Amino acid sequence: MTYGGAGNGTPAVAEASLKIDRGEFVAMVGPSGCGKSSILKIVSGLMPIDSGAARVDGQAVNGPLTMVGMAFQNATLLPWRTTLENVLLPLEVSKTHRRSFRRKKAAHIAAAHDLLKIVGLEGYEGHAPHELSGGMQQRASLCRALIHAPDLLLLDEPFAALDAFTREELWGVLQELWMRKKFTVVLVTHDLREAVYLADRVYVVSKRPGRIVYERPIALPRPRTLESTFDGNFVDLVHGLRDHIGEVRAA
Numbered sequence: 001m002t003y004g005g006a007g008n009g010t011p012a013v014a015e016a017s018l019k020i021d022r023g024e025f026v027a028m029v030g031p032s033g034c035g036k037s038s039i040l041k042i043v044s045g046l047m048p049i050d051s052g053a054a055r056v057d058g059q060a061v062n063g064p065l066t067m068v069g070m071a072f073q074n075a076t077l078l079p080w081r082t083t084l085e086n087v088l089l090p091l092e093v094s095k096t097h098r099r100s101f102r103r104k105k106a107a108h109i110a111a112a113h114d115l116l117k118i119v120g121l122e123g124y125e126g127h128a129p130h131e132l133s134g135g136m137q138q139r140a141s142l143c144r145a146l147i148h149a150p151d152l153l154l155l156d157e158p159f160a161a162l163d164a165f166t167r168e169e170l171w172g173v174l175q176e177l178w179m180r181k182k183f184t185v186v187l188v189t190h191d192l193r194e195a196v197y198l199a200d201r202v203y204v205v206s207k208r209p210g211r212i213v214y215e216r217p218i219a220l221p222r223p224r225t226l227e228s229t230f231d232g233n234f235v236d237l238v239h240g241l242r243d244h245i246g247e248v249r250a251a
């Protein structure tokens with residue numbers, strides 16, 4: 001995939017061959033600017049590819065997918081909407097879900113309340129985004145990404161803007177959501193501890209144009225806890241990934 005068109009544009013992704021199983025939690029790590037976000041854009045249908053193939057659920061990706069939930073580094077909640085109204089937003093704006101939202105509004109509102117409860121935002125449904133901390137806003141943005149019960153959740157450094165304590169707390173929140181709902185996740189992160197804590201499999205991407213250069217299954221038992229991040233196994237996995245990133249950066 002090349003920004004600005006094949007030829008004299010910027011090649012962003014080269015041979016990024018990977019296959020993700022339904023319900024799997026995958027993390028992608030690699031040097032800055034290597035093409036990780038571009039891979040997410042390809043998978044979600046936001047960017048077309050010049051050659052190769054992208055398939056989700058067996059179907060070729062030809063345009064933006066509606067069965068995908070996305071969350072980014074910044075929560076980007078609409079400031080004039082309450083927390084609950086922000087979470088419900090995708091159901092109102094998406095053509096696919098609008099009709100179901102109107103017909104089963106009470107059920108969807110109840111689902112939003114349930115999600116907000118799981119992420120610890122019970123009681124904040126009526127608050128405006130500016131009344132929430134950064135971590136609370138990011139929790140709400142996770143709920144918004146999940147309100148239409150997507151089969152696939154794409155996360156682009158969702159916790160990068162948060163302080164270390166909040167970030168680690170949200171690893172647990174995301175793990176719990178995933179263990180309950182079993183959607184497929186692709187997480188782009190620079191944080192190797194985050195990748196090992198959350199993922200079933202970690203992919204290392206080369207310098208731009210991105211290629212998958214290393215794949216590491218993470219067989220640690222779940223639920224993973226913060227205490228477990230100090231175990232020898234966990235630390236070894238993080239060091240192993242760090243070595244691979246070091247090699248990629250030096251290449």
Ligand SMILES: Nc1ncnc2c1ncn2[C@@H]1O[C@H](COP(=O)(O)OP(=O)(O)OP(=O)(O)O)[C@@H](O)[C@H]1O
Nearest residue numbers: 003010011012031032033034035036037038039208
């Ligand atoms: N809209 C764009 N137009 C032109 N070039 C772009 C655009 N977006 C990204 N690029 C280029 O494509 C390359 C890959 O970008 P991408 O955002 O996928 O990298 P990344 O691995 O997610 O980076 P980071 O880790 O810093 O977020 C970058 O080197 C960047 O220069």
